[in-house]
Amino acid sequence: MGIEEKIPDSIILTTLDKMVNWSHRRSMWPLGFGLACCAIEMMSTFAPHFDLARYGMEVMRPSPRQADLMIVAGRVSMKMVPVIKTLYEQMPNPKWVLSMGACASCGGVFNNYAVLQGVDRIIPVDVYVPGCPPRPEQLMDGILKLYEKVDKESLKDKREDWGRRVG
Amino acid sequence: MPEQRTVTLNMGPQHPSTHGVLRVVVELDGERVVKVTPVVGYLHTGIEKTMESKLYYQALVCTDRMDYLAPMSNNLGYCLAVEKLMDIEVPEKVQWARVCLAELTRIKSHLVWLGTHSIDLGAMSMLLYTFRDRESIIDVYEACGGQRMMTSYIRIGGLAHELPVDFDKKVRRVVKQVNEGLADYENLLTNNEIFINRTRNVAVISAEDAIAWSLSGPMLRGSGVKHDLRKANPYSGYENFDFEIAYGKNGDAYDRYLLRLKEIRQSLRIINQALDGMPEGPYRARVPGVVLPPKEDVLYKMESMIFHFKIITEGFKAPVGSVYQAIESPKGEFGFLITGDGSNRPRRVRVRPPSFINLASLPRLVEGGMFSDVVCAIGSIDIVLGEVDR
Numbered sequence: 001m002g003i004e005e006k007i008p009d010s011i012i013l014t015t016l017d018k019m020v021n022w023s024h025r026r027s028m029w030p031l032g033f034g035l036a037c038c039a040i041e042m043m044s045t046f047a048p049h050f051d052l053a054r055y056g057m058e059v060m061r062p063s064p065r066q067a068d069l070m071i072v073a074g075r076v077s078m079k080m081v082p083v084i085k086t087l088y089e090q091m092p093n094p095k096w097v098l099s100m101g102a103c104a105s106c107g108g109v110f111n112n113y114a115v116l117q118g119v120d121r122i123i124p125v126d127v128y129v130p131g132c133p134p135r136p137e138q139l140m141d142g143i144l145k146l147y148e149k150v151d152k153e154s155l156k157d158k159r160e161d162w163g164r165r166v167g
Numbered sequence: 168m169p170e171q172r173t174v175t176l177n178m179g180p181q182h183p184s185t186h187g188v189l190r191v192v193v194e195l196d197g198e199r200v201v202k203v204t205p206v207v208g209y210l211h212t213g214i215e216k217t218m219e220s221k222l223y224y225q226a227l228v229c230t231d232r233m234d235y236l237a238p239m240s241n242n243l244g245y246c247l248a249v250e251k252l253m254d255i256e257v258p259e260k261v262q263w264a265r266v267c268l269a270e271l272t273r274i275k276s277h278l279v280w281l282g283t284h285s286i287d288l289g290a291m292s293m294l295l296y297t298f299r300d301r302e303s304i305i306d307v308y309e310a311c312g313g314q315r316m317m318t319s320y321i322r323i324g325g326l327a328h329e330l331p332v333d334f335d336k337k338v339r340r341v342v343k344q345v346n347e348g349l350a351d352y353e354n355l356l357t358n359n360e361i362f363i364n365r366t367r368n369v370a371v372i373s374a375e376d377a378i379a380w381s382l383s384g385p386m387l388r389g390s391g392v393k394h395d396l397r398k399a400n401p402y403s404g405y406e407n408f409d410f411e412i413a414y415g416k417n418g419d420a421y422d423r424y425l426l427r428l429k430e431i432r433q434s435l436r437i438i439n440q441a442l443d444g445m446p447e448g449p450y451r452a453r454v455p456g457v458v459l460p461p462k463e464d465v466l467y468k469m470e471s472m473i474f475h476f477k478i479i480t481e482g483f484k485a486p487v488g489s490v491y492q493a494i495e496s497p498k499g500e501f502g503f504l505i506t507g508d509g510s511n512r513p514r515r516v517r518v519r520p521p522s523f524i525n526l527a528s529l530p531r532l533v534e535g536g537m538f539s540d541v542v543c544a545i546g547s548i549d550i551v552l553g554e555v556d557r
Binding site: 043 | 180211212229
């Protein structure tokens with residue numbers, strides 16, 4: 001018996017947070033960027049058998065300026081560190097990072113001089129997907145977990161968060 | 168006379184057409200390429216160094232992650248080298264199963280190459296077809312090793328487990344599907360005018376140059392040199408199989424494309440022979456103290472249990488000496504030089520990476536040509552950065 005009974009069907013009521021999160025989640029474009037073995041599994045995820053297009057994510061953007069999601073797929077060598085940092089900084093806000101595979105998450109089997117022991121040492125990571133390499137289903141699960149996380153975000157927190165993240 | 172000026176352009180390491188994290192610095196005069204410098208090392212993982220700190224059987228895991236498009240070929244190369252060092256004879260069934268798996272790997276690698284190379288040249292739909300057929304090979308991998316890519320299924324002295332019960336059925340399904348798929352690819356590309364224009368007489372290398380640059384694999388055979396380690400220096404029982412060496416004539420990107428398709432057909436032929444003639448027998452050599460004993464023995468026999476425990480905890484000691492063993496991987500001659508120092512870890516493992524040496528010919532292929540052919544040349548070399556940088 002509230003006000004919603006009086007308004008016509010063509011009007012939808014929502015909160016600003018929900019609407020923004022919905023639009024972020026529904027049009028998340030990954031950066032087309034592979035490093036090592038996991039990149040091949042990432043390609044499999046985009047290929048017909050697993051078909052990530054079902055989640056509206058089939059457009060891989062080669063340019064970081066058009067991407068929202070960085071999937072770090074593979075081991076990060078020391079020579080690659082500045083490149084990944086630059087790519088992350090070039091992505092416009094809001095942006096998310098998914099660390100795919102054991103090497104990107106913690107160095108994996110390569111505990112040596114050449115491999116960065118986890119990409120979270122240089123950029124903030126939202127979701128970690130374990131595996132060497134993770135199955136495409138695991139990557140999809142990681143992406144769905146990221147969607148859940150995006151749904152819980154609020155513009156209020158983001159303002160502070162962005163200030164911290166940039167640079 | 169105006170001063171001649173060139174533009175320096177940087178491609179990569181984040182570029183969709185460099186097949187990973189290769190960086191190419193191109194110096195251009197208009198559309199003409201004056202100078203090309205490949206910059207490698209963006210995926211340097213220190214694999215050779217890591218292998219020195221692992222037991223012999225643990226180091227096997229690192230080989231999967233080198234050429235990640237053809238993990239079983241790497242396993243095979245490493246295992247053959249260690250078996251040569253340890254002087255182990257593997258049962259006949261193991262040899263045949265290894266040949267079958269290595270050829271499946273060759274098809275898998277060539278399929279990824281075909282998909283990505285065509286995407287570079289603008290045929291976007293090819294990747295969807297090739298990945299469809301690749302999935303069927305991955306099913307076989309999964310049935311064998313329980314993993315989709317990094318199976319480490321081929322072990323020192325044999326295989327990790329018995330072949331799965333429906334191995335024969337599964338592989339025959341792959342053969343059928345790839346055979347049908349090949350018709351699709353040929354329909355889409357072989358007579359496609361755009362594809363021919365982009366690849367014919369592009370990235371040409373003559374037979375003399377190919378030998379002088381010590382190229383191997385399709386890069387060498389594309390120029391008309393009939394050299395294939397499976398025939399020239401047979402390993403793992405390849406002398407029992409009837410197949411032909413595929414080779415090209417002009418040494419351009421189109422010839423290499425045709426050659427790889429021919430290789431897929433020859434691989435199918437080998438797989439069929441391997442399935443038809445697969446002998447019965449154990450899946451591991453019986454070398455006490457070096458190769459793990461069969462699981463049923465470990466459960467009921469005291470010595471087997473002790474050997475199992477000893478191999479898992481401290482590995483086995485290899486003799487002093489160096490061996491070199493090369494195999495014909497999908498990319499070319501893939502060799503391992505292993506030096507043992509009498510301990511249970513290798514003193515040094517050196518890899519002869521085919522794509523690294525093939526990549527060195529990139530300036531030779533594209534200098535003087537058009538800029539848009541650089542992408543075609545990189546694609547037709549078939550590099551995989553995990554193996555270039557290691």
